[in-house]
Amino acid sequence: MPVVELAGVTKAYDSKLAVDNLSLTIEAGQMFGLLGPNGAGKTSTIRMMIGITIPDSGQVRLFDKPFERAILSRVGYLPEERGLYKKMKVIDQLVFFGELRGLTPEESKRRGLNWAEKLEIADVLQKKTEELSKGMQQKIQFICTLLHDPGLIIMDEPFSGLDPVNATLLQDVLIDLKNQGKVILFSTHRMDQVEKLCDSICLINNGKAVLAGKVREIKSRYERNQIVMEFEGNADFLKSSEIAEAKNYSGHAEIKLKPHGDAQKVLHEAASMAKVFRFELVEPSIEEIFIETVGGKVDA
Amino acid sequence: MRNLLLIAKREYLEQVRGKAFRLSTILIPVLFVVIMGVVVLAGKNTAVGKHIAIASEDPQLAARVQKGVLDQKELKATVDIYAPAQPSMRDTLLKGLQDKSIDGFLWVEQAADGKITATYTSESSGDIVISNVLTTSLNDALINDRLRANGVTQSQIDAALKKVEVQTMQVDKEGKIVKSNGVVSYLKGYIMALLLSMTTMIYGMNVARSIIQEKTSRIFEVMLSTARSGDLLAGKLIGVGAVGMTQIGIWAAAAAALAGTALAAPLMSGEYAVHFTWKEGILFPIYFILGYLLYSALFSGLAATCETEQELQMYTPLAAVPIWLSFSLIFLVINDPNSIWSIAASLFPATAPIIMMLRMGSQMPPDWQFVASIAIMIFTIWGVLWFSTKLYRVGILMYGKRATLPELLKWIRYS
Known part of the structure; x- marks a missing residue:
């Protein structure tokens, strides 16, 4: 069952088309990446998805039904611009957001405490939000998003501003949630960050979808024409006629082959001149595929 | 909701x-x-500490104006008399005004045809309360003088000049008259x-x-x-x-x-x-x-x-x-x-x-x-x-x- 379906959604502000005839489908149990550079139309798309703004044309369906506000009780949204009531105590804040989502105060409190323990912030619950670090506040916002156990979790730039330890902690929580059957939608311009997490993606630029589908399928469409290698000795093999571009960082080389270039030939030449420790034919990253698709013309 | x-x-x-x-x-x-x-x-203490001079050729008139001013409940000023006033005194009073030994002076003079003119000179332009009190006191004093000149006794004059205060009453919704x-x-x-x-x-x-x-x-x-x-x-x-x-x-x-x-x-x-x-x-x-x-x-x-x-x-x-x-x-x-x-x-x-x-x-x-x-x-x-x-x-x-x-x-x- 598709959990999110956008059909030909368009939104214009003044004369600028923020989202241009965008269609996408997110199936149940998926981690989905809505990717694109800054200003591509990601936030505008999400706002229409959850009824903050209304599309000029096109249709939004959530949980296989046309959008209606009542369905928002099954959606959790973490916006890019984090917002909490600064003067409120953390626990009061959690209870307030829980109640807004239809929970009783007692249930909100119970779930808030559970989550706080899981995310290692149980000791700050009695503090005012403004007294906490940015990372802590982000964790609280994260809990506010998940408190009502939503089936669809939308996260706009979820890892921005987090240190690697906390980013990993949140990643693990999200993987857990996915394993429980929740749908998670990431929106980010840091494509490398979510590439390994997402099952499917939609790449957008200037409000239009430029690439969509399962990550594996998209990548398999693109040739493995890049080599990462580590070696010691003569580097003259990097001038091979098979190679389009090569960067050598004192024994660590990143090589791009010419179209239909022969990797085996490069390996052979390298082995004849130098001692090879590592030779890996890598697939292009989503970011590289994106840049190749839009022809390097990214409005960032 | x-x-x-x-x-x-x-x-x-x-x-x-x-x-x-x-x-x-x-x-x-x-x-x-x-x-x-x-x-x-502030309203109760208007002109507290103010120093006023009254100058007139007629010492009796000046004294009565002084009494009139001092009798005013809301005004608590010091009042000096310069009488009988000579034209040269005007300069002295103006000097007093400049060196702030007085705050203002009332100059009363009578022309040859008997017409009386009075001017109050002070440093501040908006001395409304004092000039009102001076006007009332001077006019009362002049009426007093004129009546006496016509042979009316002081007790008759006092009785005639006795002020009557108008009390304000209000009719309420039920038609009752209450003090307002x-x-x-x-x-x-x-x-x-x-x-x-x-x-x-x-x-x-x-x-x-x-x-x-x-x-x-x-x-x-x-x-x-x-x-x-x-x-x-x-x-x-x-x-x-x-x-x-x-x-x-x-x-x-x-x-x-x-x-x-x-x-x-x-x-x-x-x-x-x-x-x-x-x-x-x-x-x-x-x-x-x-x-x-x-x-x-x-x-x-x-x-x-x-x-x-x-x-x-x-x-x-x-x-x-x-x-x-x-x-x-x-x-x-x-x-x-x-x-x-x-x-x-x-x-x-x-x-x-x-x-x-x-x-x-x-x-x-x-x-x-x-x-x-x-x-x-x-x-x-x-x-x-x-x-x-x-x-x-x-x-x-x-x-x-x-x-x-x-x-x-x-x-x-x-x-």
């Missing part, structure tokens, strides 16, 4: 628990009493109007500030994924309004508790007794709510278009206009609470709350005027809210720069 109440409750608790609420609940009445005390005290006191009516109306304008302004601006803070902290995006923008705005208006009502309630309860104590005895009895009727007790909160809603409805829309509190401050003079307008009409309304201007101002929504308070102080307006002014206000609030909600809906999600007028018009069309 559930979300609206949750939002109102959150807003209410946050503000009531805040330091600003506790401080203003105590400080506003204290400031109020201090200011009123200073005004009353213009000063008290004025004070009562003034106190109610001042309290109302202060609370309306404070809480109206409170809503605006709170919207800007939420916009700056980017909380709207989260809130809008849960609640409608209309619920957000209505919840805020109700929550902050309830805070205002709580504060007024605390003041009223404190005033009621104090009314029974010895401290309030001088206020509750005697010449300056201030009594409030039950009708005033009901109408005050009604006009507070209406005034507050009008202000906050207007300012919530404007606040949504601003990025910072500094930007919002540009609109503050606009908030003060109805209050300036209302208070500039104060004498007109108190002197003639039933004039066409007074009635018009009490029906005009921006000035209605304050003017109605002033009118109630001197004479209770007819019921139809209350009904009409409340109805007009409700209608206006509805209209302003309609516009503001549209601005609010778009404005709270617009970051980066302050919207221009053409953009605002577009926002109204968008939503």
